[in-house]
Amino acid sequence: MSDTPSATAELKLPKDIAAEKGLVNVQIDGSWYQFPKGTRMIEACRQVKVDVPYYCYHPKLTVPGNCRMCLVQMGMPPRPAPGQEPSRDESGYEPIGWMPRPAISCANTVAENMGIRTTGELVEKCREGVMEFLLINHPLDCPICDQAGECRLQEQSVGYGRGVSRFVDMKVKKPKNVDIGPRIRLDDERCIMCSRCIRFMDEVASDPVLGFTQRGTHTTLSVHPGRLLDSNYSLNTADICPVGALTSNDFRFQMRVWFLKETPSIDVNCGTGTNIIVHTRGNTIHRITPRQNNAVNSTWMPDSHRLNFHYIDSDSRLTEPLTLSNGKHTSITWQTAYQHAADQLRKFMPAQIAIIGSARMTNEELILLKTLRQTLSVPHLSLVPRLADPDQLLIAADRNPNTTGAQLILDTTDPYASLGTIRSAIQNNQIKALLVFGEDLITDAGFTHGELSNLDFLLQTHLLANPTANHAHLVLPGAAFAEKRGSMVNLSGRLQRLNRAVEPPLNAKDDWEIIRDLISAISGDTAKIFLIEDVFKHISATIPAFANLTLSKIGHQGTVIAETAYKIPLLENERARIASGVING
């Protein structure tokens, strides 16, 4: 934002005004802006939406400056002779002496009164030359390359290249289709030696297995002998690879990227709540990639979470409400199912009923679960804990995505507390009816077949066929995380949104609708809620932490609604690197 000194402060020069705020004045393509000291030139251009092409630069990684694509023309004010006052224009800026040679904008930081030109003959010729060099050995693989459509080399070849190759010699041969790890395929001919993957594995994943061998045009990316690229963060290298050198085995040849619809959502495999993009075509999910959120997952994501979506499209999905008669499950309509549940539940005293929910449920589902509990006056409600080892980067020990949300909504510090009580009450025959939402008690909560067959009525909502469902008198098919809307709160207290990327299969239903219809079948109250927005309105009216929020106000980056002591280790590493000036972040 160019500041012109006002008439009242005639002695204050732009450099002094900027210096007071710790900023410097920089002219980019003829306009003056202010940036903090230490900002890289390429970041400065990006902040003011001036396009500078690049391959090797990544804001979260160190800067090697080896692709030379981000060359710009740089200028500084000429040094005055001894005793000479620098001349200034009417706005108080010194004239810029343009350097005859270009400079890479990723490795240089901005300075007072600096000028940057991202257009002009010099810069354009440089880019054209760099593109021509990069394409000398790049194969014409685009029709079979998975990167086509999101390839920086393709985009910048169109934007800045010369269109026709002048190179007549044979292209250099390098290994193709190399198996370097369980989830990543390497094609060395496509590699443009940007070294992003090498730096990522070294700096972020702390597993430096990649490196360059050979020299010059024969430079080859390879994995350390005897090692594999098998880190749980290896697929991030495919994300940051600007070309198709590193591609995902899971997504290999599945779908061209231009067919994919992108839905921003969040990951539900652990309490971190990694921000993701769900890529779908039609009603099929083809891949999941991380979405940048500097307060949650930076731009990364663990492979185990990323690849955990194939169950959504699997054969074991439940698609019809089922009822148990004579030891066999038969499908019924939703209407009959709700009526059946309501009739059965009337046979029991409230003290004989218990509800087991899941911390994988959204806030909207949890508040309705709370209403269901009040409707039935049930004394026991518990969720199922899910703990495993954290990985000191993004994966939290708590593998439930919405523990914090459950704490807030159910107004308890430990939503898992009464699971043991319920279990022993089932063993003592005190509890005869159990409503289970989104959990498989046998696999995930350690219940035994004997305990479940002890029950007179067991209702389960779940996605997949599971051992608990075998005992359930009523099985209701729910929706997967990519099939529903709603909100969750991650371990650091950030409220985030899930968005619907695909439709639930056949007769499966969104979980909040199932609970809503169960409540109205039991209470006979037909005053219904039709929109999930209205459920959220109910949350914001009743739970103080959610006050004044709506689903749309949460935004794609989430909103902090609770203070917790939890720190995401990967972000701590990143903040330390930003503070030390290694990266711009």
Place this chain on the structure above:
Amino acid sequence: MSTIKLTRPKLDAGEKIYFGALIKGFFLTLSHAVTSLRGKSIGAKGLNSTGLGVTMQYPETKWDDHMPEYYRGAPALVTDEQGRERCVSCQLCEFICPPKAIKIIPAEIPSDDRWAKVEKRPLAFDIDMIRCIYCGMCEEVCPEQAIYLRKDYAITGLTRADMVHDKKKLYEIGGVRIGLVNKWNELK
């Protein structure tokens, strides 16, 4: 949008009584009938007709020999001299196809195949000929010279399923095409 005013032609009395034009028309038709009967109508020879004027007696006689080079009939896949299926299932035709007639399921070529280095080929390639509008966009967009509009125009079937050309049928129509750019040669 501007308005253009047209002036109607002024007709004289002879033109207003239209009998004159009517009789003129009768004579014109009669003269065509006579030329036709003498077998002298324009294009009569070229069309290989039965001699009775320009009418081609379809299906006894067919267009097939008179099809111009640029004729756009049913799209089909081709193989090259080496017997390689040229399609690598890049799905550009599927993307560009205006009526969404093309459906491709891509697959990896197994490593023991002769053409394993091409890495990718279609597992299934279906063109719904009910949807196809013979526009030729698929041929134009193909980066591998693998799909061509051939001269087949009488595409018929008794069911909707009959009208979907699968991969086998497409290669049957397309056949071998020689003289194309051989991108996946020994040097590759």
